[in-house]
Amino acid sequence: ARKAAQAAPITEGALADGTPVPLLANLGSPDNAAEAVQLGAEGVGLFRTEFLFLSSETAPSVAEQRESYTTLLQAFPGKKVVVRALDAGADKPLPFLNDAEEENPALGLRGLRALLANEEILRDQLSALAEAQEATEADLWVMAPMVSTVEEAEIFSRFARQHGLKTAGVMVEVPSSALLAEQILQISDFASIGTNDLTQYTMAADRLLGSVSGLQDPWHPAVLRLVREVGAAGAATGKPVGVCGEAAADPLLAVVLVGLGVSTLSMAPAALADVRAELLRHTKEQAEAIAAAALTAPDAAGAREAARTAAASHS
Numbered sequence: 001a002r003k004a005a006q007a008a009p010i011t012e013g014a015l016a017d018g019t020p021v022p023l024l025a026n027l028g029s030p031d032n033a034a035e036a037v038q039l040g041a042e043g044v045g046l047f048r049t050e051f052l053f054l055s056s057e058t059a060p061s062v063a064e065q066r067e068s069y070t071t072l073l074q075a076f077p078g079k080k081v082v083v084r085a086l087d088a089g090a091d092k093p094l095p096f097l098n099d100a101e102e103e104n105p106a107l108g109l110r111g112l113r114a115l116l117a118n119e120e121i122l123r124d125q126l127s128a129l130a131e132a133q134e135a136t137e138a139d140l141w142v143m144a145p146m147v148s149t150v151e152e153a154e155i156f157s158r159f160a161r162q163h164g165l166k167t168a169g170v171m172v173e174v175p176s177s178a179l180l181a182e183q184i185l186q187i188s189d190f191a192s193i194g195t196n197d198l199t200q201y202t203m204a205a206d207r208l209l210g211s212v213s214g215l216q217d218p219w220h221p222a223v224l225r226l227v228r229e230v231g232a233a234g235a236a237t238g239k240p241v242g243v244c245g246e247a248a249a250d251p252l253l254a255v256v257l258v259g260l261g262v263s264t265l266s267m268a269p270a271a272l273a274d275v276r277a278e279l280l281r282h283t284k285e286q287a288e289a290i291a292a293a294a295l296t297a298p299d300a301a302g303a304r305e306a307a308r309t310a311a312a313s314h315s
């Protein structure tokens, strides 16, 4: 019996009515790829490239980067792999990128803003990614961190195209890009909501500061309303909308996100099994009802409670 259980294939992510919800992995290094595959990741929804840069005084070469990206892509033949361009600044400072002293680094030159101020770093990274793609069979998507305007989305797509990368999208991590999601999705191929930063910026609460950690809760209806904006923009434009923040790893919140129009979920591989099991307990219509209940609550605790009650009413 033990052997049979081990051999049982892990099913693809889906709701109770069969609606597919691809479940992807968040990875911080190619070293974790094998584990993610074993746990049933259907691809990678967020590959954080900071690891390549954080340990060094200078930017890694195109060749070094290509090797790392190739190793990653080779682990997912035929699968979607979303690689995020370097997200430096704020909680991830880099000596060669964030040299200026900023009083409010979370509101400063970070993410795509820092890359556009250091274009050669972005160009090298996109070149390395294009070379890795040439050598492998994964379906490579690239995305920009901390996009706050339609113009930035447009500039990033142009850079990606110039490097021969065919699928380029943005992370929605600040309220402005959530509110402009429809215009952004007319340009970008996809959006991926980073709920960690989206919560930080919506609630104006530093994600690393213990004294305001009570506000860093993605269940907050203010955050959920922004997710709903992005989900609706995805439906209006026919473009995919994912979530790759920690919120996707909370099983009931994952159901709420799908009910708000999110079509894929990406999370730490260890969370895949529980999220997969919870999605199977609800139909699309039920997920929408659970999300609607959460949206009407006045605060995060209330949203959690309302979602629990709504979920229990049909199980």
Ligand code: PEP
Pocket (backbone or CB within 6 Å): 046, 048, 087, 173, 193, 194, 195, 196, 197, 198, 244, 245, 246
């Ligand atoms: C996020 O902000 O939700 C996200 C996924 O990016 P990071 O946690 O790397 O800032």
Ligand code: MG
Pocket (backbone or CB within 6 Å): 145, 173, 194, 196, 197
């Ligand atoms: Mg982020």
